[in-house]
Amino acid sequence: MDSDNTIICRCEDLTLAEVQEVIDEGYTTIEEIKRICRLGMGPCRGSTCLQLIDRILANQQNCGREEIKMPTNRPPLEGIKMMEIAGDADEK
Amino acid sequence: MKKCDLAIVGGGPAGLAAAIKAHELGLKDIYLLERDNFLGGQLVKQTHQFFGSHKQFAGTRGIDIAEIFKEKLAKREEIKVLKGAVAQGYYEDDVLGYSYNNSFYKLKPKRTILATGASEKMLAFPNNDLPGIYGAGAVQTLMNQYGIIPGEDILMVGAGNIGLIVAYQLLQAGVKVKAVIEATGSIGGYAVHASKIRRAGIPILTNHTIREAKGKEEVEGAVIQELDDDWQLVAGTARELAVDTICLAVGLTPKVDLAIQAGCQMAYVAELGGDVPVRDDCLQTSNPRVYIAGDSAGIEEATAAILEGELAAINVAQDILSDRKELIAEDKTTREKLKALRKGPVGEHVRKGLNKVRRNEDAGKDRYSRSWKG
Numbered sequence: 001m002d003s004d005n006t007i008i009c010r011c012e013d014l015t016l017a018e019v020q021e022v023i024d025e026g027y028t029t030i031e032e033i034k035r036i037c038r039l040g041m042g043p044c045r046g047s048t049c050l051q052l053i054d055r056i057l058a059n060q061q062n063c064g065r066e067e068i069k070m071p072t073n074r075p076p077l078e079g080i081k082m083m084e085i086a087g088d089a090d091e092k
Numbered sequence: 093m094k095k096c097d098l099a100i101v102g103g104g105p106a107g108l109a110a111a112i113k114a115h116e117l118g119l120k121d122i123y124l125l126e127r128d129n130f131l132g133g134q135l136v137k138q139t140h141q142f143f144g145s146h147k148q149f150a151g152t153r154g155i156d157i158a159e160i161f162k163e164k165l166a167k168r169e170e171i172k173v174l175k176g177a178v179a180q181g182y183y184e185d186d187v188l189g190y191s192y193n194n195s196f197y198k199l200k201p202k203r204t205i206l207a208t209g210a211s212e213k214m215l216a217f218p219n220n221d222l223p224g225i226y227g228a229g230a231v232q233t234l235m236n237q238y239g240i241i242p243g244e245d246i247l248m249v250g251a252g253n254i255g256l257i258v259a260y261q262l263l264q265a266g267v268k269v270k271a272v273i274e275a276t277g278s279i280g281g282y283a284v285h286a287s288k289i290r291r292a293g294i295p296i297l298t299n300h301t302i303r304e305a306k307g308k309e310e311v312e313g314a315v316i317q318e319l320d321d322d323w324q325l326v327a328g329t330a331r332e333l334a335v336d337t338i339c340l341a342v343g344l345t346p347k348v349d350l351a352i353q354a355g356c357q358m359a360y361v362a363e364l365g366g367d368v369p370v371r372d373d374c375l376q377t378s379n380p381r382v383y384i385a386g387d388s389a390g391i392e393e394a395t396a397a398i399l400e401g402e403l404a405a406i407n408v409a410q411d412i413l414s415d416r417k418e419l420i421a422e423d424k425t426t427r428e429k430l431k432a433l434r435k436g437p438v439g440e441h442v443r444k445g446l447n448k449v450r451r452n453e454d455a456g457k458d459r460y461s462r463s464w465k466g
Contacts, residue, residue, distance in 0.1 A: 002218035002304065016216060048214040051345055051366070056216075066360040066457040070367070073352040073460065075181020075189060084196045 008056075009049035011042020019053065023060065030054065031071045040071060043079055093198040096172075097121040098408055099188055101179045101350060102207035104133020105394045106386025108161040109401030110205045115168045117409040117419065122170070123199060125177040125190055131165070132158030133209055135394060137232040140257055148395045148429070155236075157394070179208075182353040186381050203381055203408040206351055207401060210344035210365065210387040215249065218304035224311030228258045228341035241265050243337030247314045248272040249302050253393075255341030256285035262339075263292055270333045273300040273316055275323075282438070303330060305338055314338050346388045352460050354382045359456030363445030364390030367459060370451050373427065374407035375400060378451060383408060390449070392442055399430045 003016035014037055022036050030053055033039050039053060040046030054068040061067070097119050100107045103126030111124045130136065138154020149157050165171060177192040188199045212227035214220070226234075226242055228250070234240045246267055248259045251274035259269050272289060277298050279286050289296060299319045306313035318329035345366035352358060356369040356377040369377040369384045376383050383404040386397035403426045410419050434442050448456040 005218045006216050007221040008216060010214075010221065045349070047211045047345075047347070051213050052216050065362070066459065068459065069461065070459040072462075073349050075183070075353060076191075077180050077349050078178050078191075080180060080191050080196065081194070084191055084194060 008052050009039045009042065009046075011044050011049075012038045012040075014039055014049070016056075019056070023057070028057065028061070029069055030057070031069070034071050045077065046071070093187065093200055095121075095200045095202075096123050097201065097412055098203050098205065098405075099123045099125065099199055099201035100205045100207060101125050101188070102133065102209055102386070102388070103128070103131040103173070103175070104207060104209050104386060104397065105135055105157070105161070106209075106388075106397040106401035106404075107205070107207035108132070108158075108165060109398040110207060110385060110405040111171050111173075111401075112161065112164050112168065113402040113405035114409060115171055117406065117422075118413055119405075119409055120170050122172065123201070124165075124171055124173045125179050126173070126175050127178050129176045131162055131173070131175065134229070134232075135161075137229070137236045138394070139236050139261065142395060148398070148433070154394060179350060182350045182382075184355070186354075186379075188350075201381070202412055203383065204350075204354070205383045205385055205401070205404045205408065206348075206354075206369075206388055207384075207386045207397070207404075208347040208350060208388040210346050210391055212340070213343045213345055215302065215340055215342055217302050219307065220305060222305050222307050222311050223309070224307070224336055225305060225338045225340065228254045228339055231258055231339050232261070235261060235265055241267050242339070243311075243335070244268060245270055245335045246337040246339055247302070247316070247333055247335045248339050248341060250274060250280075250341035250343070251286070251296055251298070252280035252341060252343065253282060253285060254344075255339075256281040256289055258339060258341060259294065260285065260288050260292075263289075263294070267337075269294050270335050271316070272296045273302065274298045275301045275319060277321065301325075302338070306332065311336050311338055344387065344391045346390060348388055351377060351382065351384060351388070352462065354379045355462055356382060356384075357451065357455070358458045358460050359449050360459050361390065361445045361448045361456040363441050364449070368449055368456075370449050370455050370458075372451070374423070375404045376407060390442065390445055396430065396433055396442075399426055399433065402426050403430065 006016040057068050058065045135154040135158035142149050179190045181189045303315040303317050313332045318326040351369040358367045368390050371377050385400035385404040406423045
């Protein structure tokens with residue numbers, strides 16, 4: 001497969017080749033891969049790429065997808081301006 | 093920070109049904125948060141008629157079901173309906189944070205029903221970022237909500253119900269559907285949808301996958317290839333279709349971010365589309381304040397989502413208003429309706445999945461690590 005033109009993470013514009021390079025360096029969990037190349041850290045918060053990367057890792061590690069650990073899920077779920085949080089609308 | 097009896101996240105079929113049912117049963121202090129600026133969720137894109145029993149809207153188009161719900165909701169002015177409200181997080185002290193009108197708000201509900209729906213799955217293939225490649229949901233939004241066709245010649249990837257229905261809607265809109273391809277050996281959707289496609293002369297090619305999209309600035313073609321029973325490519329079967337649009341209908345995965353943040357025990361269940369919260373028969377998760385309903389509990393259809401929304405609402409009412417006799421009876425009949433809906437060969441997949449969402453040793457694996465459990 002032409003992995004240079006296969007997009008895995010659309011938000012961070014990461015190709016399969018770039019993700020594979022990170023895996024080949026020895027980073028084998030999604031949490032690690034995310035910290036190295038920002039996979040899953042864009043505005044969609046991994047809603048497309050996490051469904052692809054777990055399959056890739058499962059294939060390479062010869063296990064089922066259920067064995068692949070998912071990264072920590074934290075608020076906020078969507079982009080939010082600092083002023084919105086700092087504004088504390090309902091405490092006034 | 094405001095307090096309330098019930099917060100419902102998501103104004104699709106499950107959330108709408110839950111809000112109306114909860115209010116009907118006597119809960120007054122209800123918030124309904126909807127991310128979009130309109131209610132109805134995926135119903136508003138569904139121009140086809142529903143199957144099943146008459147009481148569950150059979151013969152009615154999805155878009156009309158959304159209208160029926162909206163009318164019912166409008167009569168119940170006590171329900172605080174916030175359109176354009178984005179749930180941003182569920183915190184350890186069972187506080188729900190949301191943004192609304194450029195401000196951030198916190199809400200402490202006694203109970204929360206998560207009805208956040210699902211997101212579309214994507215495929216990895218070369219040039220999968222070319223303009224002209226859409227998810228089936230996006231195609232439905234374009235055509236059925238905005239009246240715009242996505243292209244002239246299309247390849248549909250996926251022969252589940254969504255792939256088949258959207259392929260037929262494209263046909264109705266005058267788009268040429270070159271083929272519907274399906275990687276597995278069988279058509280996942282209902283036969284009635286498949287035969288409509290076949291009658292129009294469109295091939296449904298099982299054991300076929302997409303190899304790559306062709307094109308420089310936009311899609312100009314798609315290479316498809318046959319797969320054998322071991323999912324291996326069959327040499328010499330690759331061929332290119334001249335299409336300007338590729339539609340991916342390769343499944344949905346439940347949106348469960350808030351459930352994870354709420355500390356709910358999760359289970360990976362392929363049959364339900366991915367990771368879903370473990371729950372009991374009343375749809376209560378392992379965090380007793382949190383219920384789950386609709387596609388975010390596992391991918392099914394709108395009719396199941398409606399019933400699940402009602403079931404969750406009935407049980408929230410029981411938690412808050414105590415176990416009144418009529419609630420126990422309603423709980424029973426709603427569960428029976430769900431059971432009837434899932435019986436037979438069509439429901440087998442879902443039934444298999446639901447065996448893995450109970451809090452027992454058969455539960456699917458929890459793939460998330462969390463600092464706290466609800």
